[in-house]
Amino acid sequence: MNNQKQQKPTLTGQRFKTRKRDEKERFDPTQFQESIVQGLNQTGSDLEAVAKFLDASGAKLDYRRYAETLFDILVAGGMLAPGGSISDDLTRTEFCLFTAQEDLETMQAYAQVFNKLIRRYKYLEKGFEEEIKKLLLFLKGFTESERNKLAMLTGILLANGNISAAVIGSLFNENVVKEGVSAAFAVKLFKSWIYERDINAVAVALRKVGMDNRLMELFPANKRSCEHFSKYFTDAGLKELSDFARNQEAIGSRKELQKELQEMMARGDNFKEIIAYVREEMKKTSISEQLMIGIVWSSVMSCVEWNKKEELVCEQSIKHLKQYSPLLKAFTSQGASEIILLVKIQEYCYDNIHFMKAFQKIVVLLYKADVLSEEAILKWYTEAHVAKGKSVFLEQMKKFVEWLKSAEEESESEEEEEN
Numbered sequence: 001m002n003n004q005k006q007q008k009p010t011l012t013g014q015r016f017k018t019r020k021r022d023e024k025e026r027f028d029p030t031q032f033q034e035s036i037v038q039g040l041n042q043t044g045s046d047l048e049a050v051a052k053f054l055d056a057s058g059a060k061l062d063y064r065r066y067a068e069t070l071f072d073i074l075v076a077g078g079m080l081a082p083g084g085s086i087s088d089d090l091t092r093t094e095f096c097l098f099t100a101q102e103d104l105e106t107m108q109a110y111a112q113v114f115n116k117l118i119r120r121y122k123y124l125e126k127g128f129e130e131e132i133k134k135l136l137l138f139l140k141g142f143t144e145s146e147r148n149k150l151a152m153l154t155g156i157l158l159a160n161g162n163i164s165a166a167v168i169g170s171l172f173n174e175n176v177v178k179e180g181v182s183a184a185f186a187v188k189l190f191k192s193w194i195y196e197r198d199i200n201a202v203a204v205a206l207r208k209v210g211m212d213n214r215l216m217e218l219f220p221a222n223k224r225s226c227e228h229f230s231k232y233f234t235d236a237g238l239k240e241l242s243d244f245a246r247n248q249e250a251i252g253s254r255k256e257l258q259k260e261l262q263e264m265m266a267r268g269d270n271f272k273e274i275i276a277y278v279r280e281e282m283k284k285t286s287i288s289e290q291l292m293i294g295i296v297w298s299s300v301m302s303c304v305e306w307n308k309k310e311e312l313v314c315e316q317s318i319k320h321l322k323q324y325s326p327l328l329k330a331f332t333s334q335g336a337s338e339i340i341l342l343v344k345i346q347e348y349c350y351d352n353i354h355f356m357k358a359f360q361k362i363v364v365l366l367y368k369a370d371v372l373s374e375e376a377i378l379k380w381y382t383e384a385h386v387a388k389g390k391s392v393f394l395e396q397m398k399k400f401v402e403w404l405k406s407a408e409e410e411s412e413s414e415e416e417e418e419n
Contacts, residue, residue: 029069029079032062032065033069034091036061037078037091037092038091039053040073043095044095045095047109051116054113063121068127071128071131073093074113076096080135083138083141084141084142098146102148104192107192114128115160118162128162132154132163133170136167137170137176139185140179147181147185151189152189154167155196156193159197164209165206165209168186171185182218183218186218187236187238190233194238202244203244213248215229226245229245230242230246233245254295261278262303265300274327275330278292289333290336290337290340296328297328297341298344300327301348306354309354313354317361321365328341328366335375335376341371341372342377342380342385343384345359345362346359346385347386350388356389357396359397363397377397377400377401381397
């Protein structure tokens with residue numbers, strides 16, 4: 001018996017196994033472009049038919065791979081080269097955004113085409129936003145009419161939430177800013193955006209992406225001032241936008257002022273220096289005393305680390321405010337400023353729960369330091385208080401207010417006797 005194992009036969013030569021997924025398809029948008037252009041030429045200017053064609057074509061054509069080509073064609077009629085020119089050697093269509101009528105109603109209809117397409121193919125959302133950013137960088141390569149249409153469309157898309165306000169960042173590119181292209185484009189964009197929504201909705205969207213403080217960048221550096229911005233957009237019929245920008249600049253100035261104040265306090269600068277600095281800033285930025293006392297109060301209360309225990313924070317706050325009362329006194333020369341300060345104290349004590357029981361002691365301290373007058377305290381008590389912690393603080397102040405009233409009555413009767 002032969003115990004040796006019989007050797008199995010083998011095949012000679014080499015065998016290569018190729019998996020389909022390993023075969024990388026060459027990027028060639030030409031065929032894709034021809035299919036889209038042909039479809040658009042057949043549907044013509046009927047935008048409902050265009051929307052249906054795009055919806056159906058997504059099942060057959062690779063939108064994910066050729067998203068940029070698709071959007072270039074829908075906007076400009078063909079693939080865009082860097083700078084905004086269209087490749088002449090490829091098939092193109094005359095049925096696109098840039099050849100449409102230049103009016104808001106037509107742009108609204110085009111916005112609906114994009115809206116339906118992106119709702120149907122959600123994966124196009126990011127690519128579409130990138131496309132708008134790119135188009136805004138190419139503005140100098142387009143005609144004035146093409147820019148106007150794109151601006152109106154962008155404003156409508158922003159109003160509908162189809163794209164983020166972050167796209168506006170492309171308008172700050174130096175290449176687009178010079179020669180006034182960005183500013184002129186922004187006028188049309190904001191007009192259609194505000195028309196579709198309102199300035200409050202625009203403000204919220206801008207703040208969300210940190211664009212609310214950057215609108216000055218629509219102008220070259222030598223024209224980047226609030227005055228120039230305000231005049232330009234007011235003259236263009238967008239006073240609400242110029243008012244918004246002014247307000248944002250004022251908020252920015254107040255934040256910088258508060259930051260500087262806190263640094264001066266942390267360094268231990270004397271009150272004369274601080275008061276002189278603040279008064280100078282008030283002149284430069286036209287900040288009223290009523291606004292300033294709020295900033296001073298916030299700065300005073302932010303320059304110390306407060307104890308977390310309620311019974312200790314009351315004593316700590318009295319000691320701290322006694323030290324800073326001359327600074328508060330310097331900016332409460334008007335009755336209206338005293339009322340503002342009282343409201344600020346009320347809001348602070350309510351928002352910082354450890355201070356709830358300290359309110360009355362703080363007010364009495366500032367009364368004795370001649371920061372708050374009895375007239376202001378009585379007015380706050382009867383009509384000028386706000387809703388925050390109202391019942392608690394009015395109850396705390398009840399006995400002191402009664403004392404003020406009786407002292408006032410005694411003073412009046414003494415005056416009568418003298419007369």
